Amino acid sequence: MNRFVFFGGKGGVGKTTVSCAYALKCARDGLKTLVVSTDPAHSTSDVFDQQFGDDPQAVAGYENLYAMELDPDEEVERHMMDIKRTMSDQVSPAIVNEIDRQIELAHRTPGAHEAALFDRFIDVMREASTPDGDDYDRVVFDTSPTGGTLRLLALPEFLGDWIDRLLEKREHSVDLHEKAAIGNRDPVARLDEDPIIGRLVERKELFEFAGETLRNDASFFLVLNPDELSIRETERAIAELAEYDLGVAGLVVNKIAPDPDESETGTAATYLRQRRDTERERIRRIDAEFDEPVVARIRQRVEEVKGDLLDEVAEELDVAVAPTADP
16 A cells, blocks of 8 residues: 555545544554544544644554644635745735735635645645654545646646746846846846745645655545435546546445344334435445445444444455555
8 A cells, every 4th residue: 555545535425434444444553654634623533532733643542643633724824824925025015915915815716725735735745754753654634635636736847837938038137137237146146046936946846746646655545425426426536536647546435324124114114224225226336337446335333433433444444554565
């Protein structure tokens, strides 16, 4: 298994439960494991009965297991302030307020949360070390990049061409300044010190790292429930990932209704049997129509999945734990 593992799927299918169960499975096998949640409801804290924040914390009662919860709103705010600080250093005071206004408007548009979280994902992947300074063997994300954030992976090539053109224009500008004897600094030094070009190069390298890591050292699993909306969302997610040469390693079918006892009668038992039959038909469709293997069929529990129940779900996940051997 690759070092970075993503569990995606539509809202409410049980991504956090499955992610935590798989992280526990890895930790039980001796891997130093970090589970990263972006759920604003802080479900990871509920699963482990412990509050987590933006920095990794050891999960009480479990060896080798760490967790962190990223707040989407805080990440957007952090992302926006970082851009404001960068831009304020590069422009004249007269237009700072207008730039601030434009940045705030941009961060209210669809996709702003995803872009900010994607940046944070990259930070986590680049750092990937425990509070003690050791490297994590496995990092489990409880959500998968969406089509909108995946489009950021196309930026390195675009930015590369753009930066090349900017460098050409900048070199031409420096040459004109030199000929006009303007300024007393070496023109090459001016070019090297150009903060805007430096920022663009930095962003280009960041997305290049993300693309290489996601393609070569990440595995993607999709969690779905046996219902029509979930199946259709899974089809779309597979297609989106494929557009960026990212394959899905497996499917987790979650929240399967339990069977009633044969002796049970009445409205509730009739409902459960009808639901069971409908879900079985949908699971047959999943097996037949998806090329990706179903790596777990997890029945719905009455109680919240935590403690011993989390161990049970971990055992039901037929997902490899051992790290992929280096070539």
